Amino acid sequence: xxxxVLPLLAQVQIREAGSGATTCEGKNDAFCxxxxxxxxxxxxxxxxxxxxxxxxxxxxxxxxxxxxxxxxHGRRWLIPVFIGTTGxxxxxxxxxxxxxxxxxxxxxxxxxxxxxxxxxxxIIYRNANAGLAxxxxxxxxxxxxxxxxxxxxxxQVEIPLAVPEIIAGIRIATVSTVAIATLAIFAGAGGLxxxxxNEGIQRDVFKTNIVFGSVLAVALAISFDxxxxxxxxxxxxxxxxxxx
Amino acid sequence: MTKRxxxxxxxxxxxxxxxxxxxxxxxxxxxxxxxxxxxxxxxxRTVEITSGxxxxxxxxxxxxxxxxxxxxxxxxxxxxxxxxxxxIAENIATVPLLLGWSRERTxxxxxxxxxLISLPADVADRYPAQLSGGQQQRVGVARALAADPPxxxxxxxxxxxxxINRERIQNEFLRLQAEIRKxxxxxxxxxxxxxxxxDRIAVLREGGHLAQYATPAExxxxxxxxxxxxxxxxxxxxxxxxxxxxxxxxxxxxxLAFAGQDTAEVRAKLEGAEVPWxxxxxxxxxxxxxxxxxxxxxxxxxQRPDISPDPLLDRDGVLRDALSDLLQSQTHYAPVVDARGAxxxxxxxxxxxxxxxxxxxxxxxxxxTERPLG
Numbered sequence: 001x002x003x004x005v006l007p008l009l010a011q012v013q014i015r016e017a018g019s020g021a022t023t024c025e026g027k028n029d030a031f032c033x034x035x036x037x038x039x040x041x042x043x044x045x046x047x048x049x050x051x052x053x054x055x056x057x058x059x060x061x062x063x064x065x066x067x068x069x070x071x072x073h074g075r076r077w078l079i080p081v082f083i084g085t086t087g088x089x090x091x092x093x094x095x096x097x098x099x100x101x102x103x104x105x106x107x108x109x110x111x112x113x114x115x116x117x118x119x120x121x122x123i124i125y126r127n128a129n130a131g132l133a134x135x136x137x138x139x140x141x142x143x144x145x146x147x148x149x150x151x152x153x154x155x156q157v158e159i160p161l162a163v164p165e166i167i168a169g170i171r172i173a174t175v176s177t178v179a180i181a182t183l184a185i186f187a188g189a190g191g192l193x194x195x196x197x198n199e200g201i202q203r204d205v206f207k208t209n210i211v212f213g214s215v216l217a218v219a220l221a222i223s224f225d226x227x228x229x230x231x232x233x234x235x236x237x238x239x240x241x242x243x244x
Numbered sequence: 245m246t247k248r249x250x251x252x253x254x255x256x257x258x259x260x261x262x263x264x265x266x267x268x269x270x271x272x273x274x275x276x277x278x279x280x281x282x283x284x285x286x287x288x289r290t291v292e293i294t295s296g297x298x299x300x301x302x303x304x305x306x307x308x309x310x311x312x313x314x315x316x317x318x319x320x321x322x323x324x325x326x327x328x329x330x331x332i333a334e335n336i337a338t339v340p341l342l343l344g345w346s347r348e349r350t351x352x353x354x355x356x357x358x359x360l361i362s363l364p365a366d367v368a369d370r371y372p373a374q375l376s377g378g379q380q381q382r383v384g385v386a387r388a389l390a391a392d393p394p395x396x397x398x399x400x401x402x403x404x405x406x407x408i409n410r411e412r413i414q415n416e417f418l419r420l421q422a423e424i425r426k427x428x429x430x431x432x433x434x435x436x437x438x439x440x441x442x443d444r445i446a447v448l449r450e451g452g453h454l455a456q457y458a459t460p461a462e463x464x465x466x467x468x469x470x471x472x473x474x475x476x477x478x479x480x481x482x483x484x485x486x487x488x489x490x491x492x493x494x495x496x497x498x499x500l501a502f503a504g505q506d507t508a509e510v511r512a513k514l515e516g517a518e519v520p521w522x523x524x525x526x527x528x529x530x531x532x533x534x535x536x537x538x539x540x541x542x543x544x545x546x547q548r549p550d551i552s553p554d555p556l557l558d559r560d561g562v563l564r565d566a567l568s569d570l571l572q573s574q575t576h577y578a579p580v581v582d583a584r585g586a587x588x589x590x591x592x593x594x595x596x597x598x599x600x601x602x603x604x605x606x607x608x609x610x611x612x613t614e615r616p617l618g
Contacts, residue, residue: 137323138321142325145319146319146338239328239329
């Protein structure tokens with residue numbers, strides 16, 4: 001397995017960390033703001049790649065999870081099947097999953113997206129499922145009793161009432177994907193992993209990049225979460241929520 | 245009609261047959277598990293009928309798809325079931341929207357209904373969680389009335405509301421019903437509520453067997469069997485009184501006395517009167533008080549009597565409340581006054597018990613024959 005990983009790592013862009021032992025980056029101090037400012041352009045594309053990875057995989061996971069949730073809504077026996085399947089996928093370690101997918105989808109963004117989406121699938125499906133199950137019986141009874149068809153009940157009552165739980169799932173999925181997507185580098189898909197693992201694995205850990213990469217990841221996670229909270233306030237104003 | 249659930253040994257509702265008259269409130273009442281809710285749910289087919297049929301205005305409920313049928317029936321449940329994610333206005337507009345009403349027509353109807361249930365117009369944009377339980381159930385009723393359905397199904401609609409608000413909302417609904425005259429099927433386990441709300445009451449026993457179908461007064465006067473008698477309660481005489489007003493019964497004539505009158509005259513009047521006391525009244529026959537032996541020992545009737553006339557009973561008051569006042573009074577007699585305060589007669593415990601006894605006898609002699617029986 002290691003023999004398979006190393007060639008991957010060899011593709012990672014290696015950045016000059018500094019030339020002498022006198023500079024901040026040369027001494028590999030905890031954080032060198034000057035280095036970051038000088039090389040700020042080098043951080044832009046990994047950061048953007050990371051955003052794309054997170055957004056695309058959460059979106060894909062959400063769409064598939066909702067389809068599964070709606071399919072299993074009227075067929076309750078499917079729920080344990082779906083939870084089991086997505087659960088098993090969720091337990092596969094991400095690097096292993098990248099490697100498993102490599103022979104099929106090759107190196108690159110597609111592989112990373114498939115793996116990340118599969119993780120999101122489990123989280124969002126479970127939440128969507130719980131959301132639909134938690135719709136108050138009284139609301140369903142009233143809806144049916146007033147003449148809603150099953151489909152009207154689903155789209156006008158059950159799904160809207162499940163929105164807070166679905167968004168809660170998306171929030172968890174998004175935040176954890178921001179973290180997991182740093183490993184997309186091992187599938188050759190770039191992202192913040194490019195900054196974090198730059199040189200670090202082969203040589204000494206370059207602390208400035210570790211710190212700055214982490215800060216970017218945390219900032220991204222908090223921003224996405226905040227946006228999702230805003231989205232929920234807009235979509236489900238009847239339910240109060242708090243940000244991270 | 246009959247309902248038997250799959251796997252059950254006995255029918256949940258067995259051969260129940262009822263005729264509900266248009267514009268009336270028919271109450272299904274019985275202990276838990278008697279099948280009253282199941283019976284009601286068969287009407288809108290949220291529970292399917294095993295055998296038999298239900299007709300509304302001569303058309304079977306099975307003639308149309310359930311969803312369509314239900315849009316023409318108001319549906320109110322104990323848990324209220326407002327949609328938490330929709331505003332009050334949107335909740336009320338549920339059925340109109342399902343029926344494809346225009347935006348203007350729907351908005352106008354919502355405004356009209358909010359006024360009908362006496363909620364301020366500014367609740368329209370609030371969410372159900374922002375309203376009290378009583379207000380929520382008013383909205384539940386408004387929502388059921390939105391498309392002006394001829395039939396209303398109400399399953400313990402006021403069961404989850406605190407006693408004070410329940411009383412209020414019951415009265416509101418009765419006032420509303422007097423205006424809108426819906427045909428209402430009303431389920432409750434509370435016999436007092438049944439008596440209060442029902443034009444007719446169907447008492448069900450376990451297995452959905454109809455024990456008796458009668459007006460509240462008939463039910464209280466002549467329970468069909470021990471089960472009904474038991475269910476109606478040992479205080480059924482009091483419950484009957486709750487259905488009547490003081491003016492509904494024959495009062496005793498009041499031995500009236502006026503200030504300055506010769507007491508001999510008054511004493512003569514008392515001879516053979518049903519009331520052993522004379523009532524001093526003013527020029528407008530308003531009661532001033534009872535005359536005591538000492539008062540009558542004088543030559544002239546005094547200006548101020550010894551004994552206060554209280555309690556004064558309103559002739560339009562509920563008989564049961566009047567009885568309660570009587571029991572607390574010193575004399576067990578009380579003057580009954582009209583709206584202007586003038587004495588119209590005397591109510592006593594004896595009057596009430598005589599009345600109850602005579603009515604009881606009358607009903608046993610002539611049982612109501614025109615009961616639509618099942």
